[in-house]
Amino acid sequence: MNVLVLNAGSSSLKFQIIATDLEHIQQDKDERICKGEIEREGGEAIITFQAKDNPKQKFTATLRDISAALDYLVRYIASDQSGVTEIRSTADIQAVGHRVVHGGERFKESALIDDNVLQGIEDCIDLAPLHNPNNLKGIRAARELFGKDTPQVAVFDTSFHHSIPEEAYLYAIPYHLYRRYRIRRYGFHGTSHRYVAFRYRAMRGLTREQTNIITLHLGNGCSAAAIKGGDSIDTSMGLTPLEGLVMGTRSGDLDPAIVGLVACKEGMSPSEVETLLNTQSGLLGISGLTNDMRELLAELKDHDDRRVRLAVDIFCYRARKYIGSYLAAMGGADAIVFTGGIGENSPEIRARICESLEWAGLTIDARNNQQMVGRGGLISTEDSKLLAYAIPTDEELLIARDTVRVILGKPHPS
Ligand code: ADP
Numbered sequence: 324m325n326v327l328v329l330n331a332g333s334s335s336l337k338f339q340i341i342a343t344d345l346e347h348i349q350q351d352k353d354e355r356i357c358k359g360e361i362e363r364e365g366g367e368a369i370i371t372f373q374a375k376d377n378p379k380q381k382f383t384a385t386l387r388d389i390s391a392a393l394d395y396l397v398r399y400i401a402s403d404q405s406g407v408t409e410i411r412s413t414a415d416i417q418a419v420g421h422r423v424v425h426g427g428e429r430f431k432e433s434a435l436i437d438d439n440v441l442q443g444i445e446d447c448i449d450l451a452p453l454h455n456p457n458n459l460k461g462i463r464a465a466r467e468l469f470g471k472d473t474p475q476v477a478v479f480d481t482s483f484h485h486s487i488p489e490e491a492y493l494y495a496i497p498y499h500l501y502r503r504y505r506i507r508r509y510g511f512h513g514t515s516h517r518y519v520a521f522r523y524r525a526m527r528g529l530t531r532e533q534t535n536i537i538t539l540h541l542g543n544g545c546s547a548a549a550i551k552g553g554d555s556i557d558t559s560m561g562l563t564p565l566e567g568l569v570m571g572t573r574s575g576d577l578d579p580a581i582v583g584l585v586a587c588k589e590g591m592s593p594s595e596v597e598t599l600l601n602t603q604s605g606l607l608g609i610s611g612l613t614n615d616m617r618e619l620l621a622e623l624k625d626h627d628d629r630r631v632r633l634a635v636d637i638f639c640y641r642a643r644k645y646i647g648s649y650l651a652a653m654g655g656a657d658a659i660v661f662t663g664g665i666g667e668n669s670p671e672i673r674a675r676i677c678e679s680l681e682w683a684g685l686t687i688d689a690r691n692n693q694q695m696v697g698r699g700g701l702i703s704t705e706d707s708k709l710l711a712y713a714i715p716t717d718e719e720l721l722i723a724r725d726t727v728r729v730i731l732g733k734p735h736p737s
Contacts, residue, residue, distance in 0.1 A: 324730075325356065325415055326723040329393075330422040331461030333453060336361045336392050340400070340410065341723035345731065348724050351525075357400060357407050358719070361392045368392060372399070374406035389457075390464040397468065419465045419475040420726030422514070422718065423458045425451035426479030428505060433482065433725040433735055436462060436475040444477065450505070450562070476726040483513030486554035491652075494561075508566075510558035512540045514718040516548040517555075519662045521721075522699060522714045524553075531736065535657045537649045539642060540716065541672070542663030543571040543614065547642070549649040549656075557652055559645055565601055568645060569638045571614030574604035576641070610634035616665045616672065639675040646676070650683055650709075658710040659685070661702070667715050668696050677703075677711060684708025 324344050330337040337360045343353035359372040359379075368386040373379045386392045400410050409415065421436075427447040434440045441462065448455045458477075465475055492508040493501060500506045516538045524534045531553035538548045545568040549557040559567025559575075569575045582596050591599070607614040610631045612622065616638075622631050650656055661673050670692040677687050685707050692702040695713040703711040728735040 324417045324727055325409060326726045327416045327419045327465075328422075328719045328722045328726075329419060329461050329465065330719075331389060331457045331464075333457055334363050336389060336396075336461065338396060339719045339723070340407075340416065341720060342409065343723050343727055345727065345733065348727065353720060353723065355720075356409050357405070361386065361396065370396075370399075372405065377406045388464075389460045390467060393461075393464045393468055413469055413473075416469065417473070418726050418730055419469060419473060420722040421458060421462055421465070421475065421477050422480070422722060423462075423477045424454035424480045424511065425509065426477075426481045427509070430477070430479045430482055431485045433476055433478045433729050435729050436477050440477060450509070474726075474730045476722075476729045478514060478722045478725050480511040480513050481509045483517040484508075484510030484548070484555045484558050487556055487558065491557040506562055508558070508561040510546070510548070510555065511560045511564045512544065512546045512548075512558075513555070514721050515540045515662060515716040516546075516550065516558070518718060518721045519660050519714045519716055520550050520553065523658065523660050523712060526699065526712070526714075535653065535655075536660055537646055537653075537656050537658075538660045538662065539568075539646075539666055539676075540663040541568075541642070541661065541665035544573070545570045545575075545642075545663065545665075547645045547649065549653050551653050551656075557649060565597075569609075569641045570605045571616075572602050572605045572607045574600045574608070606634045606638060609637060616669065620669070620671060635672070635675070639672060642676045643680065646680065647683075656709065658712055661711070661713045662716040667713055670696065670702070673702060673711070673713065680709070685711060687711060 326341050326343060328339045328341060339358040340356040341353050342356055347353045357374045362369045368384055370384060371379060371381050384395055386395055397413055399405055400407050401412055423444055425447040427450055429443050444455055444459055462475060519538050520534055520536060523536060534550055534553045536550050538550060540546050544564055547559045547568060548555050565573050567575045582593060585596050586593055605614060606619060610619055612631060613619060619631050619635055622628060623635060646659060665672055674687050674692055677685055686704045687702060688704045695702050699714040702713050725735045
């Protein structure tokens, strides 16, 4: 089955086509046919495209909206220029899997999209006003292009965290605010946490029930999850992806009184302060330079700038603090798993986060750590009581696999 995986964001449409079915999933032999991104639709769009291992192509097109972008994309893939031989028309795409950011309390697992599910995703717009409307546009555009008979599946960022117990998901604010508005911790990056937990247990030959780990997804957005017996029992992102770890441009945890103070002093509205916390804070806000960890580390090497150093120090300290709190929440764990652009590629940040965790039984193996860049494996010593791994995430693959399993009515284990 050729599954088109779509991630429709506010300024970009990311896509992949993955050929898979139950047999391929079983054998771990899914095939990536092509992948890429269309950035800034609504004017001149920049398209990045790669068929299998061919060189990346980059070109521009005038695309008015997401429907036009999707239509253009499928035509391009079907053309001779793309280098894709498997797709000749829309009929060669048998299913579409969508990343949907917020599934609220309703979607505990991935769902086959019908009018009822569409309505459910719409009902979650209040909880994710920046994300769900774009995800919905992606779904509607795909319906238009492929027709109602091509099955589409929604895979939610929040679903994996449905197992979090009340004591961890409720905020200590008046309870009626939860009852009236469903204000609670939902957590995000669920597809990534779920995927690396699956890879971890496959690597170690463990069952789901034997999976007791802390996963750290460190990319532009960052989050931690406490996974006990295979279930997420706590996570650092909250009602929105703003809470928790320090991120590229997001503050993560802070005293809520800061919002009112900044609004008053700077003459801003609460929603303007929220935007500042989402887009001008984190690594960017502290360093005053960039949200890009690679650039910060390079700068640190060349100049040892005080604010750059602070940004990196605060980032690592917050991550370490979460590891400590989750070890307490879980009553100990077997391993820590790093993923995301930073977690997969930066031995330096992994080592800094793990330093002074020797009390918890974690010793990083410098050689293992250096070697594990862009590939999965152990980064601690083999005899560490608390092991550490770097495992590349692959949210698109999990979306494609869930799409197949949902369509065929097979269980899609978390
Ligand atoms: P997104 O959350 O948008 O998917 P990614 O997971 O790709 O983002 O992560 C982007 C982050 O990963 C950036 O801060 C980037 O600098 C960082 N990164 C990528 N490669 C490296 C590296 N080799 N060393 C340090 N940071 C890296």
